[in-house]
Amino acid sequence: MSLPAGFTDSADALPLYVVTRDTLAAWRSTQDATVNAWLDAQGFEGASFSTITLPAAGGGIAAAVIGVTDPLDPFSYGHAPFALPSRAWSLATDLPAEARAALQLGWGLGSYRFERYRTPLRAPAQLRIAQTEGDTLSQLAACVRVRDLVNTPTEHMGPDQLEQIACEIAERFGAHIEVIGGDDLLTQNFPAIHAVGRASHRAPRLIALRWGDPSHPHVAIVGKGVCFDTGGLDLKPADGMRNMKKDMGGAAHAIALAELVMAQRLPLRITLLVPAVENAVGPNAFRPGEVIATRAGLSVEIDNTDAEGRVILCDALTYAVEQKPELLLDFATLTGAARIALGPDLPALYSNDEAIAQRWLEAGVAQRDPLWRMPLWRPYLRYLASSIADIANGGPSKMAGSITAAVYLDRFVPPTQKWAHLDVYSWNDNDRPGRPAGGEAQGLRGAYALLKRHAGV
Structure with missing residues (x-):
């Protein structure tokens, strides 16, 4: 060993x-x-x-x-x-x-x-x-996977590399892998993912990995894979762009969690979905004020091109719901507002299901992997109102930025679908014991405990 x-x-x-x-x-x-x-x-x-x-x-x-x-x-x-x-x-x-x-x-x-x-x-x-105890080293490997993926600069961790890693994992565990990339995203009805990633020299894509016995409970895991976020035409300032290699932290968590489930052979059926893009600036970059289509059939007015994560996630979440999972989890480095509210160490949890939210919170406490539940306050959809489309991806108000991002995603998840969304920072700003500066896994071990309970293990 x-x-x-x-x-x-x-x-x-x-x-x-x-x-x-x-x-x-x-x-x-x-x-x-x-x-x-x-x-x-x-x-x-x-x-x-x-x-x-x-x-x-x-x-x-x-x-x-x-x-x-x-x-x-x-x-x-x-x-x-x-x-x-x-x-x-x-x-x-x-x-x-x-x-x-x-x-x-x-x-x-x-x-x-x-x-x-x-x-x-x-x-x-x-x-x-002398011998491994339980699945501790597998959990360690999952945390290291997140750190390594997030720490790797975009030149070596773009959409192509995320696809390659997913393919390697699929081959190792006998999973099925499917990748829809470039203009095929349009022909197969993933227009929002295509719109965000089309300006990069690296084609946008949706990575889908499927594993497990069809008779086992089905869980879909979605991760935001923005491999670099310039902010698009609503360009970030230099200090805001400096660490944006980490904007695929949600994808890193989703990949690591799926890999952990497969490594421990939990009796689950897994669908892993990673929309992988680079939010770049170019002559064909999507623009503020444009209206883009989505897989769900809802039109989205682009208020700000720097609110791109929710745009790619809405197509991925719609597709995940189509697979009819018992449980849908998504991870995303979605908002700076969550960090303002809760700081760097507490991911913001949103859920449309009380039992799932409570179980994840309890698992986080037990695993010393904390997170904090935030309200999925649907009246704040008024901050995303559009006069020309079904919804906007942002708005002029600075109020409740993390909540409005969550209710945007909620608009693409039917109430009958059990769903939880984790807004993670995926990063340590400074060195601390056990937490070197750089990429970090947050909420991952709690999510794994949640899935073990869901699997009846």
Whole structure:
């Protein structure tokens, strides 16, 4: 078995102890006077994100201790791989299974560095794993998949590359893959996806992956795949455009979630849909004031070309509904307004089904993968009124930007379809323990727990 970065199966590993402020005293009572004197001299109190190595006779290292706050939170352990010396460590504390899983996941997340273009200055410390526990490493792989996809610049992660990755995943798991690209989007009635992506030298496309036993519950997963967002003719300022390689973060989440379901062979039938485009500037770019058609038959007036994500999603959601899934989930880096409301760490959840929303919220709490429910307040459709089309993709009001984006999508999902939409940031602005600056998976582990429950696992 090939282990991910930060893990080893080597027997040459030193003991690693995990403590909290509350358990430190009990652990110290099992140690000899020399160790306790060393802890006193160093002022070690078991605070969160703290580490200490214990000296061995002759000047070596005998063991290490890390302090955590919440043993069930993977990010509590995220500091350890680069705070400890780069060698093998073996857990010496008797943690419950859930805490051991959190340790493994957090260790892997803390070990992550994006290595495509440069070699890290040092290797992380390695945690010894005798055997995998549950599906923890598969969840880690899904989080790493999101980070890698989002971190990769658009020159190497455009619509073509998203298609290639989906094809590789399909081949690995025996899934069916279909790609509708370029002008075929028009002939097969995906006009909104085509309109947004037509100005790029890289053709827009809809990537569709299908997997699973037809007798199993059917779940559709949709991800916004805007591989770069200039804002279109409503051009973003430089600081707003700087990190727009991440505007395919929704697609990264959708791909990683589908891959995780397949890797763990959950008894589900999956339809993964990724509308993949680049919102570029060119002579044939879609323009403010134009009215475009959609697969649903609704006409959309383009108020702002920088509100393009909802435009490609409405075609993808319409197509997803046509597949008659029991449950429809979508992920999208849709609005800056969600970040203003909730900050970078809390994705905004919208749903037309109370039970689905509650289950995802509960899963997020249990997995320490939080999200916050926002109201799908349909009266705010008045902010998207158009005098010449059925709906506009934006409007002059600055009110409730995240909600209006969600109710725009809701207009393309019938009330009978159970649906949840997650507006994610997909990004860490700064380095934090376990969260290096760059791409980030948010709501993914909670969504996976939701799907496990839906599958009856």
